[in-house]
Each structure stands twice: as C-alpha cells, then as structure tokens.
Amino acid sequence: MQICADMIVHSFIRDGFGLQKIEIELSIVPGLPQMKFLGMPDGLIKESEARIKTAIRNQGFEIPASKQVLIQLRPNDIKKHSRGLDLAVAAAFLWETEQLPKPERPKPALYGELNFNGEVIAPLDFCDVETLKSQETIITGKSETDLGFDYLSVNELRTLSVPTIHTKQDVTLQIVEPSVENLFLSKAQARLAMIIAAGEHSALFAGPPGTGKSTMAEYISKILCPNYEDLKMSAQIARYFGEKLEWIPTRRPHHKSTLLSMIGAGRPPEPGEVTRAHGGVLIMDEFLEFDSKLQEALREPIETGKIMISRAGAAREFPAKFxxxxxxxxxxxxxxxxxxxxxxxxxxxxxxxxVERLSGPILDRFQIISFSHEYSQEHDVSLTDIRHRVKRAREFAQENRKQHAPNSRISSLSVEKDISPSLQKVFKLKMSSQRRLKSVLQVARTIADLSESREIRAGHLNEALALSLRSATRIQVDLQRYI
Ligand SMILES: [Zn+2]
Incomplete structure (x- = not known):
C-alpha cells in the first residue's frame, strides 16, 4: 500500500435547516492506528471512527496497522455537527491510500451515512440549498426521494468509481387537504371558525372542560388556506426532523413543555416547537398552565414571524410564522x-x-376571544361549507386588493382606508390599546371579505368588536366579580 500526499475533499455540516460546505483534509502519519478528528467536531462525528473503519473493512479494503489517520475539518473555529461526513472520510481515505482510483475532478463534495456493511445512504437532511447548486460534483448514497439537485450516487463504498448519475426532477410540493366530510359545527361555531381561518386570527377559546374548545382548534387547522412559499420552508423543517409534510404543520405541545423546547436551544442552536409550526398552526391546550416565561417568549414570533435564539455566543434566527x-x-x-x-x-x-394571569398582556396575544360555554350542541353546518367560504374570502382579497397575506398580517393603516371616516371616529374612541385596535380592524376586514364587501361597514365593525374587544373586556371585568 502506497501513502501519498494529503487528500482534500469537501462535505457539509448543519447550518440551521441548510448545510454549510466544509473542507476535509486527510493525512496518514506514523502513530497509533486510530482516526483523529480536528477542528471542533461534536460527539456524533467523533464516534463515527468505529463505523467508518468497520465499513471500510467489510467492503474488502485495508486499514494500515501502524498509521494514524488525521482528519482536519475546516473552518477550524466553528463547532461542527453533521450526519454525512462518514462517506467523505471513507472516500478520502480510500483515494489517499490508492485502494480506489482518485476522482478525475478535483475536490468533489461527499455527503452520506455509512452502515457497518459499507452501504451508503443519503442523509435525510440532504436537500436543496443554495450551497449545493454551486457545487460541481456531489456524491451521496441511496435516497428514496428526489433531492432537488443533480448528483452522483453510490450504493456502497466499493462502487465509488462507478456512481449512478441522478438528474434533478421538477418536484412540486405535494400536500393533501385533510378530509372534513362528516365534520359539523353549530352555526355560531361555524361563523367563528370561518372568521379565524379566513383571516388567520390568533384565538383563545375559554370555558369549562368538554365544551368543544379543542375541537374548534383542531377543525380550524384543517380548513386553512396554505401559503405555498411558507410551506416550502415547512417541508424543509419537517425533513430536518425526519418527517414528511402532508398538510400544513399542526403542533400541539404539552403544557409542561420547557421554554427551550418551545423556542429552540443548544449550540449550535436547534429549532423548537414554534419553528416546527412554521407555515401552520400552534395549538396550546390549557394555555394558562404553560410557564409564564414561555407565554412571554411567544411575543417575538407572533409579531415578527421569526425567533432569534442566542446561546453561549452563538445566535441564529429561525422562521416561526404560525x-x-x-x-x-x-x-x-x-x-x-x-x-x-x-x-x-x-x-x-x-x-x-x-384571573391575574389572564390580565392584559396575555390576552393581547389573541385577536379573538371566544367563550365555549355558549356553543350550541346542534351541529348542523358542515366543515366542507366553511372551508369553501374561507377560500372564497381569500380569493376576494386577492382579486380586489391583490393581497396574498392573511388579514392578520397586513397593516392597520391599509385597513383603515376601507372604513368611512365618520365611522372611524366613533369606534376609535372605544379602544384602550393600540394592539386591540389593530385586532378589531383586521378582524373587521376579514368579516367584510366574507361578505365580499370592499368597504368595511358598521355591521362588520360591530361583529369584530364583539369578538375581540368586548370578549377581552368580559374576561377582565366579569371575572373580577368572582374574586
Ligand atoms: Zn373553579
């Protein structure tokens, strides 16, 4: 076996939901027969030594007895986490020791998991990102789905010299509307579900157990109009967690969830529930039982659609629009x-x-507040009809205002111009908080859209006031009487 000059290949480490390219330099020097990773590898990378060595041997190759394999990961100064360095290290080793012919093209990028037999599998997080588009040659393993870019694949280490060419296919995001046949709500609930879903207004359902609060939240998640731009990211997030996106994400964390599991944590930062809900719905049952710091932490994503995680000097922004x-x-x-x-x-x-926990700041998170003890038990409006009305309202906004975002994400000013000036003066007097004013305006816009009305009329404003301002006041004022 001949040992020659150092071998350099490329691979990828995790960078948020994407991948960052790194350089791997492999050098074989006299010393103990071990593989040593340099350049801030995490525990997972360090423990890959046994797996890589076993895979290499089981494919019929040799590992020199009195040589140390040094693997330098560059850049040096960032902590590295990766699922696909196995293939890059094994290939660099086999090329370096000339047990396999060196590739014709210089410095290919390799990203694949190895099993003990030496079979190569494309990691689940290997997906279409900007970094990959600019890479000339990418080699990975077997993949059940199209990866979204051109690449070469090998089933096992032995076939590294004869990879199969895969050309990118035009993949469109395929999600399926959940069936809502045989699902019904009472008239008042149907109206509420329609308004919440059409405008994507955050809502709090309050009341005794068994009155249909959770059902409302679940049904609304089935009739939302998906935003395909957001869902591309949702699909990437789902893939990161080893899942396939079938409909908009619906996350339902337990009230004992920790702050870090909800917003994200770690070094490098890992996303939490608010990011997993991106493009979909975050359902929080027993909201008041959640830690108050956690309720407070929801303010940022609700307002900006993003969450910044700063931990021990490492900061990262994740999408969190839900x-x-x-x-x-x-x-x-x-x-x-x-x-x-x-x-x-x-x-x-x-x-x-x-009652104190339900005071102003928490209630302000919700544009709509509803009391479930008032829901009728006569369920006679089908969810299919409600879904149809929701779609129609969104189409109306698109046709008339060229507006694609839901009403909960548009500015108050753009809504105000749809209200006659005399009406504006009257109802603004009733508002104690700017945030509540914004909620009432946005909800009124949705109610007008459901009636296919360009103008926001008194009736629309009144219904919005009842759902948003009056119900918030009811909680705060009425409950005080009981304590
Ligand atoms: Zn009680």
Missing part, C-alpha cells in the same frame, strides 16, 4: 363561567391567580 390557537379554563376547576351562576369550587386565592 397561527396561535389556545384553549383555557377560566379557573383551576374549570367551572367558572362569566355572567352565569357560579359553580366554581376553587379557593379565592386560586381564582385570583387565574
């Missing part, structure tokens, strides 16, 4: 209902805790 739907009891026992005979068994201190 519709927040939450449910809650109004007290611990769940039987506290505004404006009705009080059945609540909770002690005063407990009631006060709940």
């Amino acid at each position: 519709l927040l739907l939450a449910t809650t009891n109004l007290c611990k026992c769940g039987q506290l209902i505004p404006s009705t005979k009080n059945q609540c068994q909770c002690r005063t201190v407990r009631k006060r805790q709940y």
Whole structure:
C-alpha cells in the first residue's frame, strides 16, 4: 500500500435547516492506528471512527496497522455537527491510500451515512440549498426521494468509481387537504371558525372542560388556506426532523413543555416547537398552565414571524410564522363561567391567580376571544361549507386588493382606508390599546371579505368588536366579580 500526499475533499455540516460546505483534509502519519478528528467536531462525528473503519473493512479494503489517520475539518473555529461526513472520510481515505482510483475532478463534495456493511445512504437532511447548486460534483448514497439537485450516487463504498448519475426532477410540493366530510359545527361555531381561518386570527377559546374548545382548534387547522412559499420552508423543517409534510404543520405541545423546547436551544442552536409550526398552526391546550416565561417568549414570533435564539455566543434566527390557537379554563376547576351562576369550587386565592394571569398582556396575544360555554350542541353546518367560504374570502382579497397575506398580517393603516371616516371616529374612541385596535380592524376586514364587501361597514365593525374587544373586556371585568 502506497501513502501519498494529503487528500482534500469537501462535505457539509448543519447550518440551521441548510448545510454549510466544509473542507476535509486527510493525512496518514506514523502513530497509533486510530482516526483523529480536528477542528471542533461534536460527539456524533467523533464516534463515527468505529463505523467508518468497520465499513471500510467489510467492503474488502485495508486499514494500515501502524498509521494514524488525521482528519482536519475546516473552518477550524466553528463547532461542527453533521450526519454525512462518514462517506467523505471513507472516500478520502480510500483515494489517499490508492485502494480506489482518485476522482478525475478535483475536490468533489461527499455527503452520506455509512452502515457497518459499507452501504451508503443519503442523509435525510440532504436537500436543496443554495450551497449545493454551486457545487460541481456531489456524491451521496441511496435516497428514496428526489433531492432537488443533480448528483452522483453510490450504493456502497466499493462502487465509488462507478456512481449512478441522478438528474434533478421538477418536484412540486405535494400536500393533501385533510378530509372534513362528516365534520359539523353549530352555526355560531361555524361563523367563528370561518372568521379565524379566513383571516388567520390568533384565538383563545375559554370555558369549562368538554365544551368543544379543542375541537374548534383542531377543525380550524384543517380548513386553512396554505401559503405555498411558507410551506416550502415547512417541508424543509419537517425533513430536518425526519418527517414528511402532508398538510400544513399542526403542533400541539404539552403544557409542561420547557421554554427551550418551545423556542429552540443548544449550540449550535436547534429549532423548537414554534419553528416546527412554521407555515401552520400552534395549538396550546390549557394555555394558562404553560410557564409564564414561555407565554412571554411567544411575543417575538407572533409579531415578527421569526425567533432569534442566542446561546453561549452563538445566535441564529429561525422562521416561526404560525397561527396561535389556545384553549383555557377560566379557573383551576374549570367551572367558572362569566355572567352565569357560579359553580366554581376553587379557593379565592386560586381564582385570583387565574384571573391575574389572564390580565392584559396575555390576552393581547389573541385577536379573538371566544367563550365555549355558549356553543350550541346542534351541529348542523358542515366543515366542507366553511372551508369553501374561507377560500372564497381569500380569493376576494386577492382579486380586489391583490393581497396574498392573511388579514392578520397586513397593516392597520391599509385597513383603515376601507372604513368611512365618520365611522372611524366613533369606534376609535372605544379602544384602550393600540394592539386591540389593530385586532378589531383586521378582524373587521376579514368579516367584510366574507361578505365580499370592499368597504368595511358598521355591521362588520360591530361583529369584530364583539369578538375581540368586548370578549377581552368580559374576561377582565366579569371575572373580577368572582374574586
Ligand atoms: Zn373553579
């Protein structure tokens, strides 16, 4: 076996949901028979030594007895996490030791997982990113789906010299609307679901257990109009977690979830639930039971559609544009209902805790607040009809205002011009907070769209005021009476 000059190949490490290209320099020097990774590899990379060596031997190649294999990862100064360095290291080793002929093209990029038999598998996170488009030669392993770019594939290390050519196919995102046949809501619930879904207005469903709060949140997630630009990113995020996107993402974290699991954490930063919900719905059942810091942390993604994670000097921004739907009891026992005979068994201190947690800042997260004890049990409006109305409202906004974003993401100013000036003066007087004013305006725009009306009329504003301002006041004022 002849040892020759150092071998340089390229591979990729994780960088958010994409990949960053790195250089791998492999050198074989006298020393203990081991592989040593330099340049801030993480634990997963370090433990790949046994797997790579076993794969190389099982493919019929040799590993020199008294030589050390040094693997330098560049750039040196960033912590590296990768699922696909196995193939790059094994190939560089086989080329360096001339057990396989060196590639004709210089410095190819290799990214693949190895099993003990030496078979090569394309990692799940290997997908279409800018870095890959500019790369001349990419070699990976077997993949069940099209990767979105041209590449060479090898089934096992032995066939590195005779890879198969794969040409990019035109892949369109394929998602399927969930079936809503046989799903029905009462008239009032249907109206509410229609408004929330058409405008993508964040909503809090409050009331005793068993009154249909969770059902509302679940049904709304089935009838939203997907935004295909956002869903491209959602698909990439799903792939990162080893999942396939079939419909808009719906995340339903448990109320005991930690702050870090919700917003993301780690070094390098890993995305959390708010990012996994990007392009879809974040359902938070028992909202008041979630940690208050976590509720506070939702402010940033709700306002900007993004989340910045800063940990130990490493900062990263992840997408986090989602519709927040939450449910809650109004007290611990769940039987506290505004404006009705009080059945609540909770002690005063407990009631006060709940009511205080429902004070201004938290309620402000929700554009619509609804009381589930008022829902009728007569379910006679089909979800198919509601979905149709939602689509029609969105088409109306597109046709008349060239507006593609849902109403919850447009500015108040652009809505105000659709209201007659005299009406504006009257209703602005009622507003105590700018945020609530914005919610009422946006919800009123959605209600007008559902009636296919360019102008926002008094009736639209009144319905929006009831759903947004009056219900928020009801929680704050009425509940105070019980403590
Ligand atoms: Zn109670």
